[in-house]
Amino acid sequence: MKNYAVIYWSGTGNTEIMAKSVFKGIKELNSEVEIYNVSEITVEDAKKFSHIAFGCPSMGAEVLEETEFDPFFTKLESNLSGIKVALFGSYGWGDGEWMRDWETRTENAGAQLFEEGLILGDKPTSEGEDECYQFGKKFAAF
Numbered sequence: 001m002k003n004y005a006v007i008y009w010s011g012t013g014n015t016e017i018m019a020k021s022v023f024k025g026i027k028e029l030n031s032e033v034e035i036y037n038v039s040e041i042t043v044e045d046a047k048k049f050s051h052i053a054f055g056c057p058s059m060g061a062e063v064l065e066e067t068e069f070d071p072f073f074t075k076l077e078s079n080l081s082g083i084k085v086a087l088f089g090s091y092g093w094g095d096g097e098w099m100r101d102w103e104t105r106t107e108n109a110g111a112q113l114f115e116e117g118l119i120l121g122d123k124p125t126s127e128g129e130d131e132c133y134q135f136g137k138k139f140a141a142f
């Protein structure tokens with residue numbers, strides 16, 4: 001059975017806006033979807049999903065957020081084999097390097113990566129929110 005989770009970290013709310021739109025897009029096609037801030041879900045519970053859309057902005061110097069999100073992802077990483085995974089996040093002044101590294105890491109973990117990670121600069125515009133919605137909708141059919 002397909003079941004979906006959106007799991008995100010967001011410091012100033014930009015990736016959270018993306019997460020809510022991705023969630024809405026998935027929900028349009030599949031009602032079996034839940035959304036969690038990364039602090040609200042355990043690694044054990046996350047393993048139960050067939051599809052996970054992860055959201056995290058570029059932090060530090062082109063890395064995932066290091067206090068909560070990266071430790072969570074690192075623990076889950078060895079269990080991602082066969083899971084369908086979508087990645088998204090907001091960034092500021094960089095060129096998306098954190099997302100390229102994250103895609104490589106996800107593929108190396110054996111996950112089935114959906115498209116390229118969706119990246120948006122700073123706070124999503126209404127067009128950006130729609131991109132996230134469409135991304136979620138397509139992921140629901142993946």
Ligand SMILES: Cc1cc2nc3c(=O)[nH]c(=O)nc-3n(C[C@H](O)[C@H](O)[C@H](O)COP(=O)(O)O)c2cc1C
Pocket residue numbers: 009010011012013014015016057058059060061062063090091092093094095096121122123
């Ligand atoms: C401590 C810190 C480090 C950051 N490092 C990067 C970076 O390396 N590259 C980049 O493109 N943006 C960087 N940013 C900008 C954030 O990715 C950007 O503000 C993003 O919209 C934050 O998303 P959020 O609102 O979901 O937390 C950094 C922001 C902060 C606060």
